[in-house]
Amino acid sequence: MFNDEQWSQLLRGFIEEGRDLAKQAEEYLLVLDQEPDDEQAVHGLFRAMHTLKGSAGLFTLTPLVNFTHHLESLLSTVRDGERRLTAPLISLMLRCLDEIASMLDLIDPDSGELPVDEAHQAQLLDALAEQTGAPRAIAHEADDAAEDCARRGTLERCVGCDAAGAWHISLRFHPDLLRNGFDPASFVRYLGRLGEILHLETLAEQMPDLVEMDPESCYLGLEIALCSSASKAEIEDVFEFIRDFCTLRILPPDSALDDYLKLIQDLPETDERIGSILIASGLLTEHELAEGLALQAEVGDGLKSPLGSVLVEAGMVPPKAVNAALAKQQSARERPNRESSQIRVAANKLDELINLVGELVISAAGAQLQAQLQGSADCIESSQTVNQHVEAIREAALKLRMIEIGDTFNRFHRVVRDVSQQLGKQIRLDIQGADTELDRSVIDKLADPLTHLVRNAIDHGIESAEQRLAAGKPAEGRLSLNAFHDSGMIVIEVSDDGRGLNTARIREKAIERGLIDPQATLSEADTHMLIFAAGFSTADAVSDLSGRGVGMDVVRSAIDALRGSIEIESRPGLGCTFRIRLPLTLAIIDGFLVSLGDEHFVIPLELVTECLELDARLDSRYGYLNLRGKPLPCIDLAAHFELPSSAQGRRNILVVSLGRHQAGLIVDRLHGELQTVIKPLGLLFQHLQGISGSTILGSGQIALILDVASLLRQLQQHIDHEFRSPQPRPDLMGS
Amino acid sequence: MIEFQQPAPLRLDLTGSLTIYEVAEAREALRAAFAGARDGDWQLDLGAVDELDSAGAQLLLAAQRHVREAGGALQLNRAGDRVRELLALLRLNELLPGGDAHVQ
Amino acid sequence: MSKTILIVDDSLSMRQLVKMTLTGAGHQVIEAVDGRDALNKLTGQKINLIISDVNMPNLDGIGLVKALKARNEYRFTPIVMLTTENEQSKKAEGQAAGAKAWIVKPFQPQQLLSAVEKLAS
DSSP states (O other): OOOHHHHHHHHHHHHHHHHHHHHHHHHHHHHHHHOTTOHHHHHHHHHHHHHHHHHHHHTTOHHHHHHHHHHHHHHHHHHTTSOOOOHHHHHHHHHHHHHHHHHHHHOOTTTOOOOOOHHHHHHHHHHHHHHHTOOOOSOOOHHHHHHTHHHHOSSOOOTTOOGGGSEEEEEEEOGGGTTTTOOHHHHHHHHTTSSEEEEEEEEOTTOOOTTTSOTTSOOOEEEEEEEOOOOHHHHHHHTGGGGGGEEEEEEOOHHHHHHHHHHHHHSOTTOOOHHHHHHHHTSSOHHHHHHHHHHHHHTOTTOOOOHHHHHHHTTSSOHHHHHHHHHHHHHHHHHHHHHTTOOOOOHHHHHHHHHHHHHHHHHHHHHHHHHHHHTOHHHHHHHHHHHHHHHHHHHHHHHHTEEETHHHHHHHHHHHHHHHHHHTOOEEEEEEOTTOEEEHHHHHHHHHHHHHHHHHIIIIISOOHHHHHHTTSOSSEEEEEEEEEETTEEEEEEEEOSSOOOHHHHHHHHHHTTSSOTTOOOOHHHHHHGGGSTTOOOOSSOOTTTTTTTTHHHHHHHHHHTTOEEEEEEETTTEEEEEEEEESOSSEEEEEEEEETTEEEEEEGGGEEEEEEEOSOOSSSEEEEEETTEEEEEEEHHHHTTOOOOSSSOEEEEEEEETTEEEEEEESEEEEEEEEEOBOOOGGGTTOTTEEEEEEOTTSOEEEEEOHHHHHHHHHHHHHHHHHSOOOOOOOOOO | OEEEEEEETTEEEEEEEESTTTHHHHHHHHHHHHHHOTTSEEEEEEEEEEEEOHHHHHHHHHHHHHHHHTTOEEEEESOOHHHHHHHHHTTOTTTSTTGGGGOO | OOOEEEEEOSOHHHHHHHHHHHHHTTOEEEEESSHHHHHHHOSSOOOSEEEEESOOSSSOHHHHHHHHHTSGGGTTOOEEEEEEGGGHHHHHHHHHHTOOEEEEESOOHHHHHHHHHHHOO
16 A cells, blocks of 8 residues: 555654654653642553554554553553552653653664564563562453452452443344254353353243243343453453344443543544444444444435434443544544644754745845835835845744743753652752743753753752751752743743852862962852853762763853853852853844944844943953943954954944843944844854854845854953953043 | 153153253143143252253243243252253242242 | 364364364364264264364265254254355355354364353253
8 A cells, every 4th residue: 555665754753753652651750750640641641652552553563562552551550540650650661661762763664673672671561560560461361350350450340349330231032042052051151251240130021921932942031240341342252153143232331431431532533433433442343333334224215313323222332422432523523623733844944944034034135225225215115015024934934943942841850850869869840931932953952051950950959858957948959940031032040949059169179270360359150150161070079960070161162152141140058040041043133233344243132232432442452431330341342353443433332231241342333233144154263252153244245243242251351360460450431 | 852750740850951952842741731730839850850951941931930820830849050050040040949939 | 061072174183173172171072074974973972062164075064064954863953164264155055054153264272162162052
C-alpha cells in the first residue's frame, strides 16, 4: 500500500508523535509526584501510554509495544483506583519513560528496525514487577482465572462481590442443540473456569408437558451471573461452537459499565463508526456486530434504524454505552477541526520565511527612501502603505517563531527532582510566567545557562534541610523560575531562598585570582558580578552538578551571545536572584540610527531613554557628564572606535539604560528610528567588542549594530580602573 | 441404555444411563408409569444411574412438572455423585435430592 | 474426567499430534486413518468425541458424518471437523450432513483441549 519512502515518512511522524507522548507522560508523572490524586493526570498518563502502545503496534515495533504494554497495564490499575503511584514507583516510571525515549531515538526510520538493550529493559521491567508485586507474564491460563479473580481485576472484584458486579450472560438454546451432540452443561462447566458463577438459573419456560414434548429437543435457557475479569470476547468465545444453536447475550457488570464508558472515551481518535467504537471498547463482539447489522438490514422499507438502537434493542449493549460511543463519534468528527488549528512546520522553513521577510523589510525601506528622494507624494504614500503591510507581516512572522517558555521551565521539574534527591535536599520548584513567549532560537540557547543557574542554586544556594531548620527556615527550599516582559525585553529570573552569595568569600577569591586589586572597594552588587569572570569558582570541590567548576562565565557568554544581560540580587541568609534580560528577537531589530562621520550605527531602541544635544566634548573616550545633577558615565564613540568624527557642529548624546546601569553614548548625528534585519557578523568579527551585528540600510549602506551591554562593560572596567589608580578626572559640563 | 423397575406403587428404580440416547425411551416409561397415579408422591431411585446429561435432566424436570401439575410430587433419591454434580451445575434445585422441600 | 476420543485423519503426524495432546491430558485416544477405518473401529463402545479430517481416501469426513448419523449408537455423538482455510466450501456441505462443529488447521494444542472440554459428552 505504501512505498518505502512513504512508509519512512509515516514512521518519522510516529517517532515525533511518540516523543510528544513520552514528554506528556513525563509531565503528568511530575504532576502526580506533587498531587498523587490528580485524576486528570492519571487518565492523561494512561492515555499517553495506551496511544503510544497502539501506534507502536501499527509499525510492528514489538519491543516498544511490549514495554509500553507493561506500563499501560500498571497504569490501568492506578486508573481503576487499585494502586497508588508512590514516589519510588514514579521514579521508576520516569526511568522507564527515559527508556522509551531512547527506544524512539533508536528507531531506524528507513528500515523500521528497533535494536534494544534487552538486559536493561529486563532490569527495568523486573524492578517494576517487584514494585507492583505483579507477575511479568502477559498471557494467563484460563485455569488461573477462577483462582486469582480477586487479584486480577481489570474491571471488577470477585470473592464476595455481589451480582451487580458480575457479567450477565443470557442463553436461549435452539431446539436442535441436543440432537447435534452438544450439551449445555459442558459449556457451563467451561465457563466456570473463567471466573466464579455467582448465580445461575436454568429456565424451561417453553417446555411442553412430558407427554407432548420431544425429549430429544432442547427447551432450556440459562441466565448466568459470572464474576470474571475476562473480556466480553473471551466470554463469547466459550460458546463459539454453538453460536448457531443459541441466542447469546452478554452484558457487562453494572459497576464496570463506567469503566467501559471511560474506555470508549479513551479510545484514540481514529474510528468513527459506532460499531467499531463499541468493539474497540470490548462491549460488543464482532459476531454481535454482524448480527446487529443483519437485524438492521432486515427491517426493510428502505428505512434503517440506527445501528445503536438496533444493538440496544437486541440486548447486546447497554444504552449508556451507545450514548458514549455516539459522543465519541462526535468528538472524533470535531477533532479534525481542532487538530487543523495547529500544524507542524519544519524549523528551517520558518527561518527561511523570516529571512525573506527580513529582506522584504530592507527593500521596502529602500523603496521608501527612493520615494522620499523622488518627492512624489503619491509614491511616498504608496510606499508608506507598503511599509505598513511589511510591518504587519514582520510582526506576524516573528510571532510564528515565538513559543512559550513554559515548556523549557517545565523540564526543570525533572532536573530539580533528580538533583535534589541526589543531594538529599528537599527542594520545590515554582514556575511563574510560563506563558511568556520568546523567540524559539532564544529559548534554545537559554536552556544551558538556565540549567547552570538552576543546578547552581540547588548545589550551592539552597541549604540542606537541617541547616535550613537551624536557620529558622522551612525545611523545604524554594526555587522559582519567573518570566515576564519589561520594556521591550524579556526578563527571566532564577531565584532561591537559600543562603545567598557570600560577598566576602567572592571578594577573597577574586583577589586571590588577581581579578581585583586588594585596595579596590567594590559595591556589593559589583562584587557579586565577579562570579561571572572567567575561571572563577568558589566551589571547594569540583562537583559534576554545576559543570566542573566552570559554571558562571559560561552562563555569561551564553547570555552575551543572546545580546542579553544578567544581574544578581542577593541577600545573605535569605536567598539569591539571577535576573536575565534578553531582547525578544534575534532576527529583526527596532533601532535608533546614529552616525559618526560617515559611518552609521544602530542602537537597540528599547535601550534608549533620551537623546540630548551636546555642546562640549570629552577629552578622552570616557568621561562623565552632569545629567540633571547626577553623573552620567559617557563614551565618546568616535574616540572609542577610533573613527574620525566631524569636528564641527553639535554632537549628540544618546542616554541608554541597561538594567540599573545608565550611560551616555556620544555620537555625531541622530537619524531617528528604524527597523531592520540583523545580519550576524561573520566569524572573523565575532570577537569584536561592542558590535553585535550589522544591517543594510535602505540606502544600501551598511550600519553596525552596537552591543550596548559590551560597551557599558568596557565603560565600567574603565571606571573601576580609575578607582584603582585614582587620577584627576576631567570634569565636563554638559547642557 | 436405561431400565425402569417399579418395585412399589409410586416408586421407580432407574438403572443405566439417562442421556440423549435414552431420553426417548425413558419418556415413554415415565409416561406409562405416571398414567394411573399422576397425583401421587413419586420416588425416583437413581442409585443405579451412572450417567446423566442435560437431556436427561430436562426430562426429569419435565417429569416433575408433569406430576406437580396433577397435585403430586416427585423426589429423586440416592443420586450418585455424577448425577448430583450435573444437577448442581445447572442449579436444578427442585430436582436435587431432597426434592420439593428445597424449591427456591 | 477422562474421555474417549476417536481421531480420524490420514496424516500420521496429525494423528500423533492429537494423540499426544489428548493423552497428555489424561484422555483415551483411538486412531483411524480414514472414514472406513473409523467405522470399522466403532464397534459399539462409548465414544465421547470424534475428531475428523475432511479430506481422506476411502471415506472422507463428510461421508463419515453421514454414516455415523445412520448408526443408532453413534447418532448423537459429538463430531468436530478439522478443515483448512481453503476448504471452507466443504463446510456448508459438512454442515448439511450434520457436522456442526469445526476447527481450522493449523490449530494450537490448547484449542484441541478446550474443544474436548466443551464438546465431549
